[in-house]
Amino acid sequence: REPLPHWVTEAMLRLEQNSEEAWLVGGCVRDRLLGRPVHDYDLTVSCLPDRTAWLFRDHRLVEDGRKHGTIGVVTEGGVLEMTTFRTDGEYRDHRHPESVRFVPDLREDLARRDFTVNAMALSCRGELRDPFGGQADLAARLLRCVGDPCRRFREDALRILRCARFASELGFRVEEATLRAGEELAGEAAAVSRERITAEWEKYLAGHHFAGALELLPLWEGVFPGLGRLPAAWKEALCQAPSPESRALLLAGGLWEVRHGSAPGGTEDWDGAVRELCAPLRLSGNRERLFREAAGCLALPPAESFREVWRRSADDSPSAYRAALEAAAAADSARKKELDWLSRVESGGYCRSLRELAVSGRELTARGIPAGPALGQLLRELLEAVIAGETENTPAALLALAEQKWRNQDGQA
Ligand code: ATP
Ligand code: MG
Numbered sequence: 001r002e003p004l005p006h007w008v009t010e011a012m013l014r015l016e017q018n019s020e021e022a023w024l025v026g027g028c029v030r031d032r033l034l035g036r037p038v039h040d041y042d043l044t045v046s047c048l049p050d051r052t053a054w055l056f057r058d059h060r061l062v063e064d065g066r067k068h069g070t071i072g073v074v075t076e077g078g079v080l081e082m083t084t085f086r087t088d089g090e091y092r093d094h095r096h097p098e099s100v101r102f103v104p105d106l107r108e109d110l111a112r113r114d115f116t117v118n119a120m121a122l123s124c125r126g127e128l129r130d131p132f133g134g135q136a137d138l139a140a141r142l143l144r145c146v147g148d149p150c151r152r153f154r155e156d157a158l159r160i161l162r163c164a165r166f167a168s169e170l171g172f173r174v175e176e177a178t179l180r181a182g183e184e185l186a187g188e189a190a191a192v193s194r195e196r197i198t199a200e201w202e203k204y205l206a207g208h209h210f211a212g213a214l215e216l217l218p219l220w221e222g223v224f225p226g227l228g229r230l231p232a233a234w235k236e237a238l239c240q241a242p243s244p245e246s247r248a249l250l251l252a253g254g255l256w257e258v259r260h261g262s263a264p265g266g267t268e269d270w271d272g273a274v275r276e277l278c279a280p281l282r283l284s285g286n287r288e289r290l291f292r293e294a295a296g297c298l299a300l301p302p303a304e305s306f307r308e309v310w311r312r313s314a315d316d317s318p319s320a321y322r323a324a325l326e327a328a329a330a331a332d333s334a335r336k337k338e339l340d341w342l343s344r345v346e347s348g349g350y351c352r353s354l355r356e357l358a359v360s361g362r363e364l365t366a367r368g369i370p371a372g373p374a375l376g377q378l379l380r381e382l383l384e385a386v387i388a389g390e391t392e393n394t395p396a397a398l399l400a401l402a403e404q405k406w407r408n409q410d411g412q413a
Pocket of ligand 2: 026040
């Protein structure tokens with residue numbers, strides 16, 4: 001097994017040399033044992049935050065989690081989060097513990113964690129603490145709640161969504177009682193904040209084992225009522241959707257069918273379907289725009305020629321158009337063909353934007369064409385002419401065409 005990064009080991013040794021315990025916990029232990037890349041190292045430590053901060057007083061610290069016991073220590077490898085052994089107090093609103101309580105031992109800290117595979121701890125010498133059978137569940141590729149699943153999901157319904165997300169990322173099955181509890185309590189996840197829902201949802205959609213995790217759609221029922229009853233045809237298409245964006249579009253379409261009785265058809269339906277899927281989420285403006293644009297593409301009839309695909313890919317944002325085609329290709333051979341054409345446009349260096357034209361605005365103004373809105377219009381006409389096959393995308397051909405168009409226009413004016 002690969003050694004730990006030295007900045008992690010050094011921090012752990014410093015704690016131990018000061019008579020404190022320091023254990024790696026959570027995702028980094030799980031991913032290490034699985035041989036997956038580790039993206040962040042979290043430590044759980046025996047000392048209170050004040051002492052953690054004092055022991056690392058020669059480092060820059062991130063202290064906004066102090067109330068919950070977390071001190072971030074800025075190291076050369078990034079921020080190393082050190083959280084005091086703790087349990088969560090009583091839970092309010094299925095989400096936020098009323099208080100946290102610092103505790104003296106590791107086992108209690110591990111007991112508050114969501115799944116057995118996330119409830120293991122590793123020392124810097126390679127000693128593993130695994131009081132809940134996490135290793136056995138890793139080997140069996142099972143997600144199982146630590147403790148009684150109903151109680152754990154009632155305490156914090158975010159765990160239900162995390163369950164679906166880890167299944168999609170890791171390709172694990174969900175243990176029987178955990179799954180039953182999750183389905184039974186799925187409605188409680190309506191209380192989770194939009195930010196947290198969105199973070200889990202995006203990871204669920206991006207999972208390498210997404211197709212296998214489609215049977216966990218009922219776990220999302222509290223966030224997207226109806227999603228648990230997705231018709232089989234949509235699920236089949238979803239199994240083939242290659243990207244998170246195309247998956248989101250198919251889920252929007254399927255959810256629309258569940259709620260409105262028929263698959264989305266025209267622009268209004270698709271726009272509505274995407275809006276309904278986005279409503280419980282907090283997406284960035286860019287991402288929401290991408291989905292809205294893709295919905296527009298889905299409402300169009302399939303393109304009938306390579307050149308038409310080329311033109312569409314110049315009009316729409318290329319990623320929105322691609323997502324739409326990836327979503328539609330599984331169930332529709334005309335769309336599959338359209339997607340193949342799009343891949344050819346993308347890989348063949350076909351000019352699709354003003355930036356890719358062989359002449360720039362500056363070169364045109366150098367030839368005496370004045371800058372301004374008319375220049376922008378002229379460039380767009382050049383792009384249109386290239387796509388229509390009326391000219392080659394070379395400086396000489398474009399300059400000649402631009403001058404000709406300009407003279408004509410000047411003559412008209
Ligand atoms: P990732 O690879 O996505 O970071 P992770 O398991 O590290 O996965 P985090 O959200 O970083 O997930 O949380 C770190 C650890 O904290 C988890 O492994 C788990 O032990 C614990 N944890 C996080 N969220 C919860 C929760 N809602 N309920 C119980 N334990 C949690
Ligand atoms: Mg993590």
